[in-house]
Amino acid sequence: MTVLLTARQMRDAEQAAFASGAATGAELMERAGEGVVSALLNSWGELAVVPSRAIILCGPGNNGGDGFVIARLLARRGWAVRVFLLGQADGLPPDARLNHDRWCTMGDVRRLPFDTPPQPEGPSGVVVDALFGTGLTRGLGPEVAGVLESLEAQGFEGWYRVAVDLPSGLCADSGRRITAEDGTTAAFRADLTVSFHAAKLGHYLDEGAEFCGALAVADIGLSPEATPELVRLVQAPALPLGKRGGHKFDHGHALVLSGGFGRTGAARLAARAALRVGAGLVTLGVPGAAQMEVAAQITALMMRRIEAADDLAQMLEDRRLNALCLGPGLGADRARELVPAALAAGRATVLDADALSAFSDAPDALFSALHPGCVLTPHGGEFARLFPDLSARLSGPARRGPAVSRVDMVRAAAARAGCTVLLKGPDTVIAAPDGDAAVHAAVYERATPWLATAGAGDVLAGLICGLMARGVDPWRAAQTATFLHVEAARHHGPGLIAEDLPEALPAVLRGLGA
Numbered sequence: 197m198t199v200l201l202t203a204r205q206m207r208d209a210e211q212a213a214f215a216s217g218a219a220t221g222a223e224l225m226e227r228a229g230e231g232v233v234s235a236l237l238n239s240w241g242e243l244a245v246v247p248s249r250a251i252i253l254c255g256p257g258n259n260g261g262d263g264f265v266i267a268r269l270l271a272r273r274g275w276a277v278r279v280f281l282l283g284q285a286d287g288l289p290p291d292a293r294l295n296h297d298r299w300c301t302m303g304d305v306r307r308l309p310f311d312t313p314p315q316p317e318g319p320s321g322v323v324v325d326a327l328f329g330t331g332l333t334r335g336l337g338p339e340v341a342g343v344l345e346s347l348e349a350q351g352f353e354g355w356y357r358v359a360v361d362l363p364s365g366l367c368a369d370s371g372r373r374i375t376a377e378d379g380t381t382a383a384f385r386a387d388l389t390v391s392f393h394a395a396k397l398g399h400y401l402d403e404g405a406e407f408c409g410a411l412a413v414a415d416i417g418l419s420p421e422a423t424p425e426l427v428r429l430v431q432a433p434a435l436p437l438g439k440r441g442g443h444k445f446d447h448g449h450a451l452v453l454s455g456g457f458g459r460t461g462a463a464r465l466a467a468r469a470a471l472r473v474g475a476g477l478v479t480l481g482v483p484g485a486a487q488m489e490v491a492a493q494i495t496a497l498m499m500r501r502i503e504a505a506d507d508l509a510q511m512l513e514d515r516r517l518n519a520l521c522l523g524p525g526l527g528a529d530r531a532r533e534l535v536p537a538a539l540a541a542g543r544a545t546v547l548d549a550d551a552l553s554a555f556s557d558a559p560d561a562l563f564s565a566l567h568p569g570c571v572l573t574p575h576g577g578e579f580a581r582l583f584p585d586l587s588a589r590l591s592g593p594a595r596r597g598p599a600v601s602r603v604d605m606v607r608a609a610a611a612r613a614g615c616t617v618l619l620k621g622p623d624t625v626i627a628a629p630d631g632d633a634a635v636h637a638a639v640y641e642r643a644t645p646w647l648a649t650a651g652a653g654d655v656l657a658g659l660i661c662g663l664m665a666r667g668v669d670p671w672r673a674a675q676t677a678t679f680l681h682v683e684a685a686r687h688h689g690p691g692l693i694a695e696d697l698p699e700a701l702p703a704v705l706r707g708l709g710a
């Protein structure tokens with residue numbers, strides 16, 4: 197399992213290594229520097245062949261210490277290396293000071309901010325940002341922001357930008373840029389970020405991937421941590437997806453509630469996704485006025501008339517209907533009518549879109565009706581309507597590092613709602629009420645910009661519902677559906693519209709050995 201760490205968890209892993217005698221700080225710093233050098237040589241093969249040039253910006257902490265190791269290792273390979281230090285050598289922590297001094301036997305250290313910014317002095321090379329890593333506590337002030345700006349102004353075309361551990365200015369826990377006292381939010385924009393031991397949350401959340409460029413994680417010989425608060429990175433389905441034998445009723449019966457005439461498309465998309473992901477049967481619950489419209493559009497899906505809460509309650513007397521989906525295209529009035537009846541039935545239930553927004557005036561009424569079998573799938577706007585206080589903590593500027601993150605807020609939301617909450621986005625965060633949290637980030641090699649299309653969210657709700665109909669618990673259903681959703685988008689590629697997602701699933705499932 198791949199986990200994402202906070203800055204504190206990374207420090208704990210380091211301290212555990214010191215306490216057990218497994219490594220010293222200087223050893224870890226050496227391995228970190230080696231990790232950066234091998235990652236950059238791997239990323240840009242030409243640099244491994246011919247010695248190149250490096251400009252290395254070192255900060256006042258151990259991130260700066262890594263910078264001095266990198267300087268030494270590259271100079272030994274014959275590179276022309278120029279090193280700059282922010283602050284005084286006397287103020288460096290011991291391991292960083294050791295590596296500063298070792299570097300000083302090989303080359304000089306100029307001060308930051310620059311008197312005159314360095315020129316590229318060659319067609320290619322590497323700018324290394326070793327200013328701040330997990331120890332960033334405040335935003336980059338005008339001094340450091342000015343250094344980054346003046347480097348940008350030099351162009352450095354053909355040069356690569358490498359961030360050590362994190363792009364300076366970016367918060368390790370949240371992926372947000374920390375805002376300085378003067379209101380600026382500067383950060384180093386990297387082509388490659390090389391982190392150590394395990395990726396940090398900030399590499400995947402929020403603006404993280406945008407500033408990291410690409411991400412490599414170097415092994416520095418620390419033991420894997422196993423604490424319950426760890427956040428997992430979803431990179432595969434959370435369970436085998438193959439269908440065992442049996443009758444269609446053995447694979448569950450999902451019910452997707454549709455909106456009225458002219459508004460049934462979203463529910464039909466969700467229903468088709470539920471069927472494609474393997475629910476044995478899927479029925480659309482449709483108001484009378486929309487029955488003709490729906491009937492003209494469906495084949496394998498079934499349809500039942502559901503006008504009011506009583507119809508739904510009556511239908512749910514059939515225990516074989518084991519998973520519900522309400523929200524896509526449902527309409528606010530119909531949501532207020534049907535959601536309480538659906539929740540009272542105690543079935544596995546996905547609430548999305550209108551089923552969430554309809555309760556923005558009285559979220560507590562919704563929370564008191566929810567149960568652990570529910571999954572809420574808000575996008576940012578719906579999350580803000582249900583959890584305005586939590587959302588506000590994310591939307592304001594982050595003044596201190598580490599800053600509050602999407603994971604913190606979705607965890608708080610899941611605890612408040614008493615059920616699984618999935619906050620959609622390129623960095624989807626899923627949290628269970630017991631504090632378990634997972635991130636699925638459609639970034640780096642999994643970037644799927646084509647997924648930003650009308651109806652994609654309806655399909656996701658349907659996938660979760662379909663998996664829950666198959667008996668998967670909400671926590672694993674939410675993670676697996678998110679993974680499949682992105683896999684389907686990647687499989688289809690450019691030109692994707694929501695209808696394509698369920699149709700791409702057979703190939704995706706086959707590829708996963710289902």
Ligand SMILES: NC(=O)C1=CN([C@@H]2O[C@H](COP(=O)(O)OP(=O)(O)OC[C@H]3O[C@@H](n4cnc5c(N)ncnc54)[C@H](O)[C@@H]3O)[C@@H](O)[C@H]2O)[C@@H](O)CC1
Nearest residue numbers: 210224225228257258259328329330331332333334335361
């Ligand atoms: N924790 C670990 O296991 C390891 C850490 N290593 C490196 O050590 C780094 C963490 O080192 P540190 O904890 O010393 O932290 P940093 O080097 O990230 O920065 C801390 C220093 O910067 C100052 N500072 C923070 N924000 C500032 C701002 N906006 N403007 C000016 N000064 C600011 C702090 O007061 C402190 O002096 C990691 O990112 C990584 O690069 C590696 O050497 C290997 C192992």
Ligand SMILES: [K+]
Nearest residue numbers: 325328360362
């Ligand atoms: K850095």
